[in-house]
Amino acid sequence: xxxxxxxxxxxxxxxxxxxKGIDLEINEGEFVIFVGPSGCGKSTLLRMIAGLEDTxxxxxxxxxxDVTDRVPSERGLSMVFQSYALYPHMSVxxxxxxxLKTAGESRSEIDRKVKHASxxxxxxxxxxxxxxxxxxxxxxxxxxxxxxxxxxxxxLFDEPLSNLDAALRVQMRFEIAKLHDTxxxxxxxxxxxxxxxxxxxxKIVVLKDGxxxxxxxxxxxxxNPDNLFVAQFIGSPKMNVLPCSADGVxxxxxxxxxxxxxxxxxxxxxxxxxxxxxxxxxGAEAGAHCSGVVEVVEYLGSDTFLYVNSPALGTITVRAxxxxxxxxxxxxxxxxxxxxxxxxxxxxxVI
Numbered sequence: 001x002x003x004x005x006x007x008x009x010x011x012x013x014x015x016x017x018x019x020k021g022i023d024l025e026i027n028e029g030e031f032v033i034f035v036g037p038s039g040c041g042k043s044t045l046l047r048m049i050a051g052l053e054d055t056x057x058x059x060x061x062x063x064x065x066d067v068t069d070r071v072p073s074e075r076g077l078s079m080v081f082q083s084y085a086l087y088p089h090m091s092v093x094x095x096x097x098x099x100l101k102t103a104g105e106s107r108s109e110i111d112r113k114v115k116h117a118s119x120x121x122x123x124x125x126x127x128x129x130x131x132x133x134x135x136x137x138x139x140x141x142x143x144x145x146x147x148x149x150x151x152x153x154x155x156l157f158d159e160p161l162s163n164l165d166a167a168l169r170v171q172m173r174f175e176i177a178k179l180h181d182t183x184x185x186x187x188x189x190x191x192x193x194x195x196x197x198x199x200x201x202x203k204i205v206v207l208k209d210g211x212x213x214x215x216x217x218x219x220x221x222x223x224n225p226d227n228l229f230v231a232q233f234i235g236s237p238k239m240n241v242l243p244c245s246a247d248g249v250x251x252x253x254x255x256x257x258x259x260x261x262x263x264x265x266x267x268x269x270x271x272x273x274x275x276x277x278x279x280x281x282x283g284a285e286a287g288a289h290c291s292g293v294v295e296v297v298e299y300l301g302s303d304t305f306l307y308v309n310s311p312a313l314g315t316i317t318v319r320a321x322x323x324x325x326x327x328x329x330x331x332x333x334x335x336x337x338x339x340x341x342x343x344x345x346x347x348x349x350v351i
Contacts, residue, residue, distance in 0.1 A: 002028035002063045002153070002186065004049065009058035011044055011210075018044055020210040021058070026188065026203070031180050033189045035197040036207035036233070042190045043158055045207070049188065050156050051075050062153065078147035079156040082163060084139045086131040092118075093127040096145040110149075117145040120182055121175070137168040141175065154186040161196065173199055194234055198222070206230050227347045231274050237305060237317045239274045241344070242290075246270035251343070253289060254312040269345035277305065278319040279340035288333035292316060297328045308332060 004026040011019035026032050034042040047053040051072035060068045097110040121141045161169045197204050198218045206213045214226045225231035232238040292310035304324040308316045343351035
C-alpha cells in the first residue's frame, strides 16, 4: 500500500453519523496513528479502509485506485486485531501459515514465508509450541506474523497492545517500531493511548466525534496544538489551560487582577493560556505569574509532578524534578516562560 487517500469519507449507522466527512492523505511507508477518546470513530475509520465496514459516502483510494466498493480480500491489506484469535490446537508454525494454506499456496512457499516472518519477529524457538505455552506478547507477535506472511501492501493495527500489561506494552511498542523500520511498509495503527501515538508515529491523526481535529508529527501536535482538545489530549500529564484575558498589548491572569506582565499579544479574543507542566519554573514571589499550595506530590523516580492549588486558577500541574519531592503542603510561586506559552481564543490556538 504505497499511499492512502480518503476523500470526504462518511459513515452512517441508520440516522447516526459516526464519520463526518474526513479528508486524509497517507504517504507511502508512513506509520500513521489514529488516536482519540473512546467513541471518536477511529476503529470504524480503520475498518472502512480495510473494507470491513461499508463507506456511506466519499471515496477510499489505495495507490490512487478507488477501492471504496471492493471486498477486503481485494485490497491487499493485512489487519492485526486487539484479540489474537489464534487457533489453540495448532502450533505457532501452523497458526502463522494457516492463511496461506487456505489460499492454496505450496508447502515450500508456506515454509519460506513462515521462516522469514519468524526471523523478523524472533519466533524461531516457539514455532512448535501451542498458543497456551506463550506469553501475551509472544501471542501478539504470532498474530503479527500471520499478517506478515501475506506480504500485504500495508498493515492495519486495531489497538493491538490493549490486552497487554504495562511492561509488555513497552516491549511490543519497541518491536512494532523495529518491524516498521525493517519492512518499510505503510502502517495505520489505532489506539486510545496517546503515549503509543507519540512514541510510534510518523504522523498522528487526532479524532473527536468523527472529525479530524489535527494531523501532524508528534512534535507538531505537542508544541503547536490547533485547539484546546489537542492541547489537552496530547501529552502526559496534559497541558495546563488557565483562564486569562488580553487587551491587545498585555495578558492578565485573574490572580493578578489587572497587573501587566509586559507580554505582547496581537490576537483578539484571547481567553485561555496554555503551558506544559515541564515548562513551569519555581521561583521567588516577585514576578511570579501565580502562587498556590502543593496538594499532591507524585514521585516517579525520574520525575516528580506537583499538583498546585491556585485559588484563582484551579489545579496546576508542574514537573518539578528532585526539587519538588518535599514540597507537599507548602506555598510555591510559579513562573511561565514567554516562549513556552500558547494562547487560545475560545477553542482556537491564536498565538
